[in-house]
Amino acid sequence: MVIKNSMSWEEILGNIKSAIVNLDIENIQRLCLEAIKAGIPAYDIIMKGFSKGLEIVGENYERGEYYLAELVVAGETVKEGMKVLEPYLKGDEAQKIGKVVIGTVRGDLHDIGKNIVAILLRASGFDVIDLGVDVPPERFVEAVREHKPDIVAMSALLTTTMNEMENVIKALKEAGLRNNVKVIIGGAPVTDEFAKKIGADAAAKDAVEGVNICKSWLYRADQSCQAN
């Protein structure tokens, strides 16, 4: 009989996914550590473990099997796990390549995706000013005035709040600041067509694509970076 003493990456990620679905906040950190020890990249743990689990949580919610309380605990479980993963997502922060103001738009409290984008941006050398959740247009405008970022990044997870992104762009225009920044939007309901419609410069389907778009903007703006 063969005794199996080490799990495959697939099994480990499957356990993490299940822990999110089962709202197992007690064990999530242990499972994440196990995954890191097995050599699984932190970003894969997020995308193939956390996100897959959250997808199922969302489906259970839609089917009426989970309620708001379960969504809350699922969110908290991910945040506990992120505490373990965050150090492994950090890059070389010494060399700053640009500045980003990021926030989840007014009326929207979802911040797991936004936080992942912020972490990856920092890991890629961006200075990130995170305005948090439920951010009104005036706050984005204030932050652009104060911090003079290269990029404004917005997140929305609800079909009812994605329209707030257009209000932020309008407010930036009214303040005469729109041409000073690139605008990128993200979150499950957001599409390229929507970005075009509201006058954003780009939409990203996930954090990695978003970070790559941000990098490409700065590399284009600063010829010296093209050599890197």
Ligand code: B12
């Ligand atoms: C966890 C969760 C919550 C938690 C959020 C906790 C937190 N701190 O974030 C809480 C409990 C607060 C919550 C509340 C609600 N929720 Co909720 N929630 C979810 C759930 C299960 C997971 C969301 C998530 O974190 N996904 C994982 C992350 C990693 O994915 P992501 O956010 O999409 O981010 C990725 C990309 O989109 C992208 N990205 C995201 N933002 C940005 C920004 C930029 C700039 C870029 C480049 C990329 C980018 O990068 C990320 C990583 O690749 C989803 C279901 C789902 N599967 O999405 C429902 C879901 C989003 N919620 C939903 C609903 C209905 C609600 C409530 C209205 C429920 C209620 N009756 O009160 C409230 C609304 C509260 C509010 N005002 O915001 C619906 C939305 C339906 C719709 N189409 O509008 C969903 C889809 C569930 C469902 N299937 O019905 N929720």
